[in-house]
Amino acid sequence: MISWQAKALNLFLKQTVKRSIENTKDVNKLRFQMRALDKFTFGVSAKIERTQLIREGILCDEIKLKLSNSKKKLLYIHGGAFVFKTPAIHNNFIARLVEPLDVHAIVPDYPLAPEHPFPAALDCCYAVYKSLLDSGTLPEDIIIGGDSAGGNIALSLLLRAKHNGLPMPSCCVLLSPVADMTQSGLSSVENRFSDALFSLEVMLHCRNLYLEDDNHDLHNHEISPLFGDFSGFPPFMFHAGSAELMRDDSTRLAEFMLAKGVDAHIQIWHQMPHVFPLFEQLPESKAALQQIVEFIKKH
Template sequence: MSREQRRAVDEMLRRAPQGFEPLPVERMRAGFAAMMSAFPVPDAVVQTPAELGGRPAILVGPAPDAPARPGTILYFHGGSFALGSPRTAMALTANLVVRTGVRAVSLDYRLAPEHPFPAAIEDGVAAYRNLLDDGEDPAGIVFAGDSAGGGLSVTTCLAARDAGLPVPAGIVAFSPGLDHTRSGATMVTKEGIDPFFTRESMGHTGAMYLAGQDPAQPLLAPAVHADLTGFPPILLQVGTNEVLLDDAVRLARRARDAEVDVILDVTAGVPHVFQAFTGTLDEAGQALDRAALFVTQRLAVTEPAAPAVR
């Protein structure tokens, strides 16, 4: 337990300007990209531009001299559905690839406010359908994502199941956003403890994604309204210093009630998407190791599938 490291990370984050200021989305995107570029990307991967489901993507594979396992991680980046790209999540994506030996395809899904709900989910389902149409076994595909992308890993699975597609082998969600009603108790109890978000700030970007639609529906608030019957096993990783803590807690409860295998993995004293702090925070690498173990245990491909991205 690295309590000193956790305190140091928290103090570093609080040195940034505090308080919420609504900014134009272009400035928010630039600031988010700059912040995420500070997280180191492992060298032992190969990044290749690709296309999946009609959207740009980045194929991230192990280095040629590294062991490779069959299967695919379909990765969804974070950014409140309005910010980010596969590049901003590359540290997390590449760390999963290095630890598992499994290739990942990180999807550049459409962003709000230009493309509000349900555009991102439609892109996720189209990408998954593309993998299946190209011959990949759903038992060899795991969805993963961070923050909004963690939520998207769940809602894409929900939409795919409801469309009659087979579900993937598993879901890994880092600090997922799973409730656009923002009704979790930790939205209040963790305000001031969370160094990144407040209920007000999440409402600002959430409104871009909602575009006036009612958030009280399964694809916008799965932690409150989704029926998870038939879902694959889920790994939810979250920190106690997050206003989104109860999103993961409540989704785990819904998974349990639906007789779905679920691991609720809570780390004390760490911030939103703490897994990105590898090299700075011991708990980050340990959490990624647990996520990698979950991925490799879930994948059941017996033969390498033909590449499905171009």
């Protein structure tokens, strides 16, 4: 059963945010609209400390428990269709992970398209991951997280790290990752009208802004990580909604990873919107968060 809070959120997203995004082709207007949505957050725990730090020339939000000396690092790559960001919503969610896990979260403020198209965001996040290893953080003390477009970058980062011989992190948690830029999954058609946040047309528009031109091979695993080789990957957990466009990105990723011997876990939530764990007012979000915390603690 879907909660009444989730039903209300779906209605709100469809009637306001989705309509607004569909009617906006100008990226700056879209960013302005998403900044307005970004204000609908609650305060974080008084136990949380948030600072900013430059890593490898990249500004990063740093979120941890006050006075914590934990060696555990959570490298979290935020979503935003490659073109916008909602730092309040994302940092609020990350803080809800930091408190029960006592990890030091690092959130790169990676460059956005179309001003900085592929592979700028990937290069940035890869550099931050490599810097953690180079500075002495053990791979088993690193967790990778991400949502939506950030999930795409996280997967591509790990595929590049594997290719370059870097060690894998302890585990990875992704929320509704964008993994298939060819849009070959059935949910791209099946959920075209049921997705509460994005239309297929908007997704394709943002994809084109990210890739800048038509010369890229959409099957390149740094663009569509679904087509990468997952052998040797760490344990993974996926959360997605049953009615969203990118549902099958998660289901197919889990299927392909399991075929390569990866310990992959997937949870598809009935009628839940895209990246719903970010919305803390939902009972389903609290349940998903608890599953994520237990998964990370195991690894």
